[in-house]
Amino acid sequence: MGEKWVLMKTAQTPTNIAVIKYWGKRDETLILPVNDSISVTLDPAHLCTTTTVAVSPAFQQDRMWLNGKEMSLSGGRYQNCLREIRKRAREVEDKEKGIKIEKKDWEKLHLHIASYNNFPTAAGLASSAAGFACLVFALAKLMNVEEDESQLSAIARQGSGSACRSLFGGFVKWIMGKEEDGSDSLAVQLVDEKHWDDLFIIIAVVSSRQKETSSTSGMRESVETSLLLQHRAKEVVPKRTLKMEEAIKNRDFASFAKITCADSNQFHAVCLDTSPPIFYMNDTSHRIISHVEKWNRSEESPQVAYTFDAGPNAVLIAQNRKAAAQLLQRLLFSFPPKSDTDLDSYIIGDKTILKDAGLEGMKDVEALSPHPENGSAQKYPGDVNYFICTRPGKGPVVLSNENLALLDPETGLPK
Ligand SMILES: Nc1ncnc2c1ncn2[C@@H]1O[C@H](COP(=O)(O)OP(=O)(O)OP(=O)(O)O)[C@@H](O)[C@H]1O
Numbered sequence: 081m082g083e084k085w086v087l088m089k090t091a092q093t094p095t096n097i098a099v100i101k102y103w104g105k106r107d108e109t110l111i112l113p114v115n116d117s118i119s120v121t122l123d124p125a126h127l128c129t130t131t132t133v134a135v136s137p138a139f140q141q142d143r144m145w146l147n148g149k150e151m152s153l154s155g156g157r158y159q160n161c162l163r164e165i166r167k168r169a170r171e172v173e174d175k176e177k178g179i180k181i182e183k184k185d186w187e188k189l190h191l192h193i194a195s196y197n198n199f200p201t202a203a204g205l206a207s208s209a210a211g212f213a214c215l216v217f218a219l220a221k222l223m224n225v226e227e228d229e230s231q232l233s234a235i236a237r238q239g240s241g242s243a244c245r246s247l248f249g250g251f252v253k254w255i256m257g258k259e260e261d262g263s264d265s266l267a268v269q270l271v272d273e274k275h276w277d278d279l280f281i282i283i284a285v286v287s288s289r290q291k292e293t294s295s296t297s298g299m300r301e302s303v304e305t306s307l308l309l310q311h312r313a314k315e316v317v318p319k320r321t322l323k324m325e326e327a328i329k330n331r332d333f334a335s336f337a338k339i340t341c342a343d344s345n346q347f348h349a350v351c352l353d354t355s356p357p358i359f360y361m362n363d364t365s366h367r368i369i370s371h372v373e374k375w376n377r378s379e380e381s382p383q384v385a386y387t388f389d390a391g392p393n394a395v396l397i398a399q400n401r402k403a404a405a406q407l408l409q410r411l412l413f414s415f416p417p418k419s420d421t422d423l424d425s426y427i428i429g430d431k432t433i434l435k436d437a438g439l440e441g442m443k444d445v446e447a448l449s450p451h452p453e454n455g456s457a458q459k460y461p462g463d464v465n466y467f468i469c470t471r472p473g474k475g476p477v478v479l480s481n482e483n484l485a486l487l488d489p490e491t492g493l494p495k
């Protein structure tokens with residue numbers, strides 16, 4: 081194999097937000113959780129990872145570039161994913177390019193990987209979930225791997241637990257499994273993204289000053305010190321997961337919202353029950369919860385569910401566009417942008433919701449009046465960095481348009 085050919089594949093993968101949280105491992109290396117979890121996949125049109133993987137006999141070593149900067153692949157999580165996917169690589173033939181790779185060649189051939197997140201990395205928006213899912217999915221396509229998405233999810237899981245849920249669109253369950261080798265700890269799709277397409281999601285990216293504890297170390301500390309975590313994993317989550325599956329199947333928003341909020345709150349209670357306690361939410365997060373709770377209580381049935389991961393950002397799931405438009409009015413009244421920010425950069429993603437909310441410019445935001453149920457007309461300009469408007473979305477796809485590849489087809493280096 082002295083030739084200079086380069087063979088590539090590019091894939092795009094969504095991120096996801098858990099409505100029943102994964103928090104705690106029973107095996108740190110294999111990344112096996114102490115409970116099942118359920119998530120909704122977010123529309124990749126607004127939040128996604130694109131990854132190009134390439135193989136060539138000319139490559140001297142495995143290399144990776146994340147958002148244009150070369151990074152090390154020596155970490156255990158990357159090595160585990162690469163090893164597991166290489167094991168499953170099969171013969172690949174591209175007759176047009178005159179390339180033939182035998183199964184055994186994959187052991188010696190090196191890879192180049194370039195990845196780009198269209199949203200901030202390591203900012204509490206689950207970049208590791210989309211990132212590892214995309215890496216595994218793209219490599220599986222390049223290497224002609226036979227395994228289905230669930231089996232690939234068990235590999236992505238070894239990069240970051242929550243990544244296993246990004247192999248599917250719609251609503252996804254990560255089954256914790258029982259086997260010691262982790263072979264049955266994988267994700268399955270509950271319903272696809274079309275099943276409940278009324279839902280609309282608004283993410284408040286909340287400004288935070290302090291550096292948070294990473295999910296990995298936070299959950300390790302919770303497993304070591306929180307009795308509430310033990311109770312949650314054994315008694316609460318198994319029952320809650322069944323109820324959540326029912327709510328999703330029946331599109332029962334009242335039940336969905338109740339369980340989603342309760343589970344987010346219990347996850348943060350576990351963090352407080354950890355020694356030393358971990359604080360992921362801040363005053364702005366608490367204010368958003370209080371707004372949503374008051375509004376839901378003032379209506380006949382809940383309009384919005386909230387959930388927070390290991391950080392202060394609020395993910396707000398509205399039962400439909402109408403509720404989302406009303407939510408946006410409420411949010412923009414209390415959390416307007418700073419005076420030097422325009423609405424166009426403050427509301428990103430699916431901006432069509434602005435029109436539904438009657439908010440075409442800053443003057444409409446300034447004209448908003450307080451909502452009676454809130455009981456406070458106080459404003460907090462600048463406490464939210466920006467809002468991302470999105471919806472439940474589809475799972476990973478291969479991008480066949482070569483122009484979208486992140487590596488040069490001749491050199492295999494970043495474009
Ligand atoms: N596109 C990507 N491809 C491969 N790895 C990625 C990618 N994006 C992020 N990662 C990995 O994930 C790490 C960031 O994960 P981290 O858990 O700190 O943040 P996050 O996932 O954005 O936020 P959170 O877990 O709090 O929601 C990066 O340092 C990198 O190792």
Ligand SMILES: C[C@@](O)(CCOP(=O)(O)OP(=O)(O)O)CC(=O)O
Nearest residue numbers: 098101102240241242295296389390
């Ligand atoms: C709060 C969470 O977002 C925790 C996610 O944890 P990670 O998947 O980031 O942790 P590692 O498996 O150690 O990489 C809840 C969830 O996504 O279920």
